[in-house]
Amino acid sequence: MPPPQQEFIKTILTYYTLNPMTRITEIRLTLAAFIYGIEIDIKNVIKKYITPFQEDIHFFQNQELTAKIIDRYNKENPGVDYKANIDELIDFLDFHDTFTILKKNEVFLPKPVIINLNLILNELAELTPIRNRVMHTRPLLGGDFSTAYDFVTKLKRTDPIDWKHSIETRELIEKDPAYILTLKLPQVLSYEKENKVIHNLPIPDFDDTGFIGRTKDVEEVKHLIFTNKVVSIIGDGGIGKTALAIKVAYDIVDMGDKCPFELVIWTSAKTTMLTSKGIEEIYTAITDYTGLVSVISETIDKTVEINKLESILEYLEIFKTLIIIDNLETIQSIEVRDFIRNAQTKCNIVITSRIGLGELEYPRRLNGLTETESARLIREIARIRNSDILLKLPQATLVEISSKLYFNPLAIKWFVSTVEMGIPPQEVLNNKDDLLNFCLTNVYEKLSAGSISVLNSIRASRRKLSSAEILYLSEYEALEARKYLIELFKTTLISREIIDVSNIEEVYYYISDFAKEFLSKKHPIDAEYVKLVTKKSRELSDGLNDIKKINRYNEFSIYALACETPNQRIAAKLLSEALRYSRGADYGNALQKVGEAKNVDPNYYEVYRVGAFIKATAGDILSAEDDYQLGLEIAPENIRLLYYYAQFLLFQLEDTDKALKLAEKVYQQRPNHPNTAFLFSRCYSVLKEFNKAISIIKGLLSSGELDSKNIRVANTELISLYAKAGYSYLTIESDIVNGVSHFKKSFDTFEHCMGKEIVDFKLIKNFCDALYSFMGVLSSVELENNHEYVKSLITKYERQISLTYLSRKIIMKFSDRFNDSTLNGLLEHTIAEGTKIGNVIKTRNDSYAFVESDGEKYFAHIKEFNEFKNQTDLKKLKEGQLVTFEPVNSPKGICAKNITTVISN
Secondary structure, eight states: OHHHHHHHHHHOOOOOOTTTSSSHHHHHHHHHHHHHHHHHHHHHHHHHHTTGGGSSGGGGOOOHHHHHHHHHHHSSSTTTTGEEEHHHOOOOOHHHHHHHHHHHHHGSSHHHHHHHHHHHHHHHHHHHHHHHHHHHOOOOOHHHHHHHHHHHHTTTHHHHOOOHHHHHHHHHHHGGGGGGGGGGOOOOOSSSOSSSOOOOOOTTTTTTBBBBBBBBHHHHHHHHHHOOOOEEOOOTSSHHHHHHHHHHHHHTTTTGGGOSSSSOOOOOEEEEEEEEEEEEEEEEOOSOOOHHHHHHHHHHOOOOOOOOHHHHHHHHHHOOEEEEEEEEGOOOOHHHHHHHHTTTTTEEEEEESSOOOGOOOOOOOEEOOOHHHHHHHHHHHHHHHHHHHHHHHHHSHHHHHHHHHOOOOOOOHHHHHHHHHTHHHHHHHTTTTGGGHHHHHHHHHHOOOOHHHHHHHHHHHHHEHHHHHHHHHHOOHOOOHHHHHHHHSSSSSSSEEEEOOOOTTEEEEEEHHHHHHHHHHHHHOOOOHHHHHHHHHHHHHHHHHHHHHHHHOOSSTTTTTOOHHHHHHHHHHHHHHHHHHHOOOOOOHHHHHHHHHHHHHOOOOHHHHHHHHHHHHHHHHHHHHHHHHHHHHHHOOHHHHHHHHHIIIIIIIIIIHHHHHHHHHHHHTTOOOOHHHHHHHHHHHHHHHHHHHHHHHHHHHTTTTOOOHHHHHHHHHHHHHHHHHHHHHHHHHHHHHHHHHHHHHHHHHHHHHHTTTTTOOOHHHHHHHHHHHHHHHHHHHHHHHHHHHHHHHHHTHHHHHHHTTTHHHHHHHHHEEEHHHHHTGGGOOOOOOOOOOEEEEEEETEEEEEEETTTEEEEEEEBTTTOOOOOHHTSOOTTTOOOOEEEEEEETTEEEEEEEEOOOO
8 A cells, every 4th residue: 555545544534333223424425525526637638639629529430428428418508509519518518428438539649648548448337336425325335445546656746647636636635634524426417217116214324345245135125126025134132134235225226217116115113332241332313213203204294293193104004115224123112023013014114133033033143244245344454443453464354353253244343443553462452341431541651641631522512513612612713623633533432423514414422321331430521521622612602692683783793704614603703702802993903813713714704804994994805805805706796895995995005986886785785774875975985976875874774774873973974975975066066056055954963963862973073074164265256145043053152062072173263263252261171181072871770881982882881971860860961972081991891980961952
C-alpha cells in the first residue's frame, strides 16, 4: 500500500459504530467524491477532443443513447436547441456511456490519450457498478472502496488524460479528512422508469467494509421469501442477520417489474452491541406490540390515528407487501405472534431474531462467516483502519483468530478495533469474555488529553450535541476540536445520529449507554466542570434567545442574525460576541470570533455580513467589500445582507449609483420599514434628488406603522431634506418661490414636532441648520419679506436654539442680515459646557429611567432629576421628554446627573 494511501486511510474514517440503525456515510461520501471527480474529468475529455468538431451528436454511434440523452436534455431545458449546446448535452451522459463514447471515437483523440484510455478501460468498467451502488443508495460490496481508491491513487497530473478534478478531490480529502463529514451525495436525476416498489429500507450499516460473502445465504433467503409466507433468519447476536436482511431486501426492490411486491416495509425492534457479557441490547426502537403496529401503520399511512391494525390489514388486502421485522426477540409476545399469524395470510413477512417463532415460520439459521470471508473481513477493516499489525498476519493466523471469535462479524469488528488501539491480538482473544470493559478501558487510556476534554464536554452537557455545539463548549480552536472529535470517533466511546433539521441533515454526537455507564464508574467528571459546561450551555441558550428578540424587534439591526441549523446557531452566538468586541473597538478579538464562526459554518452568509461590517468599522474597506460579495454569493437575495451592503456602498465607498439600486431593491420588499425607507431616501439625498427623498419619508410617516423614536427620526430627516431642497432651488435654480416654500415646510415640520412633543437634539439641530442656511441664502428682496417671520421663529424657540452650538451664530446672522440687534440679548442663553441633550426612555420601574443621547443610553435615577421629588413626579414624565444632563462614568456604567427638562413649546 503506497504511503499516501496509508496516511489517508488512517485518518479518513471515524470509527465504525456497530449500532445497526446508525447511518454510516463516510465511505459512501468518499466514494461519491472520487467517482464524481472521475466522471467530470472523462466528460471533459469528450468536450476537449470531440465536441469542438461536431455539429450534432452522431458521434454517440448509438441511436437509443442519442434519443435518451436528447430527451433528458429537453426535459431540463425546454425550448432550447441542443445542437447549440452540445457540451452541456455531455453532462447528461451516464458514467459508463462516457468512456464507451471515447472508445468509439478514438479517431479524434491524441495517441497518448488513446493508450491511457485503453490501459484503464477495464478499471472504469469495474467502477460503474460501484458508482451505481453509491449514487442509488444500494448496499456496497466488499472491495468497493479499495477498488475506487486504488484507481484514484494512481492518477497523476502528467497522465495524457487530464485528471484535474479527480486529483484535486483526492488531495483535498487527504489534506483535510474532516472535509468528508461535510459532503452530501450529489443529486442523481432518475431518468429511468420509476421503480414500482415503494420501500423505507435503511441505508446499510456495512458501508465501511461492504457486504462480504454470504452469496449462498442471499440466494437461499430470497428463494424462501418467494415460496413461504413467513421466513425467519435466526442466529446469534452480531452474526449478521440485519445485514443479510437489508441486502436481500434491496436485491428484491431492484428486481423492478419482476419484483412480486409493491410495498417493502422495514421495522426494527432494537440495535445491539457486543459487551463483556456477549451481544446485548443497548437501544430499543420498538418495545412492544403497540409500537410495532404503530410503525407499520405510519409507514403505510401517517394519517391513521385509530384502528391502526384494521388499517394495516386493509392495505395488505390491496397491495402486495413484504414486511421485515428486525430483532423480533425483544418484542415477542402473544399479541405479536397473533399479528404475524393474521398478517401472513395477506402478505409475506421476514423476521430476524435470536429466537424463532416455531410453527409460524420457515427458519433459516444463519451461521458465522466462512474462514475465507472472516479473514477477508479482518483484512478489509484493517486496510481501511491501517492496522499494520493485522495487515502483516498470514491467512492461517487470521482464520485462527476468526475461529476464536466464532466467525461472528460483530466480534471480529470489535477485535480489530481493540487491536488498533495498541492491544496485542492474543491479549484481546484471551479476554474476549470481558471484551467491552477491557476495550473501553484501554481505549480511554490511549486518548489524548484534548480528546478526553472534548469527551468530557459531551458528557457534561447531558444531551446529544451537534459538532458545532461541541466546538463551542470545548476549550479548543475549531480545527483542534475537530481533530479530537475524529480521534474520539475512532473509538466506541461516542456514537452519532443523523437528524433532519430544516430539511438539512445534521449529525449529533452522544455517549452511548454502555460507554456512559463505563465512564461514570471509571472516570467520573468533577462537579465543578459539569457546572461550567452547564453555564456555557445556558449562556448559549440565553444568547440565542436575545438574538431571537432582536430579530423580532428589528430585522435590520446589526445584531439581528438568522440561524436555522445547529451550526448556524453556534456561529450566530460567536458573531454576537464579535459585535460586542467591535463595539468596544477591540477589532482583533472581534475578527477572531468571526473566524471561529466561519470555521463552524463557512457557508453561513451572516458570517460575511458581520465580518464585513466589523472590517469596515475598523477601516479595512477592501476586505469588507470582499466579505459582502462572498456573502451575496451564498445568499444573493437576502434582504439584510443587501441592506448592509447598500449602506457600505453609500457611506464607505461613496458609490451612490450602485447603492441606490440595492437600496431600491430592499425598499421594494419592505416599503414601510424605517430602515429601508431612510436608506433609500439618503441615496436620493446624496444624489441631490431631494423631492424623491422627501416623497419616501412622507410615505413612511403616512404608513402609521412607526414608533415614537422613528417618527422623530423621520421628521428630523424631513426637516433636513426640505432645507436642502430649498437651498438648491434658491442657489442653483434661482426659483425663489419654491426655495422659500421648501424652507418654510422645513420650519413647519419642526413646529409640528414641537406641538406633538416629539423632539430630540438632532431634530433641534437640523431646525437650527435650516434656519441658519435660510438666512444666509435669502436675497436682499426676500430679506424684508421674511424679517418678522424669522424673528418670530427665533423668539418662539429661543430655548431650543440655545441648546445648540449654532445659537450664537444664528443670533449674529440675524443681526447682520436683517440689520436688527433686538435679539442680541439672547446671546447669554447658552447651554453650559459639559452638558448634553437627550430624550427620556421610561421603564416599568418608576424609580429610574434612561436618557438616550447620540446613540448612548445613560442610567438616570429619580434623585438626579432636578424638578422631581418622588416616583409620582417621575411617573408623569412623558416618553421622549427632552432634557439636559451631565454625563458621568460610574463603576456600573455611564449615568446621567443634574437632569433638567427642556420645555418643548
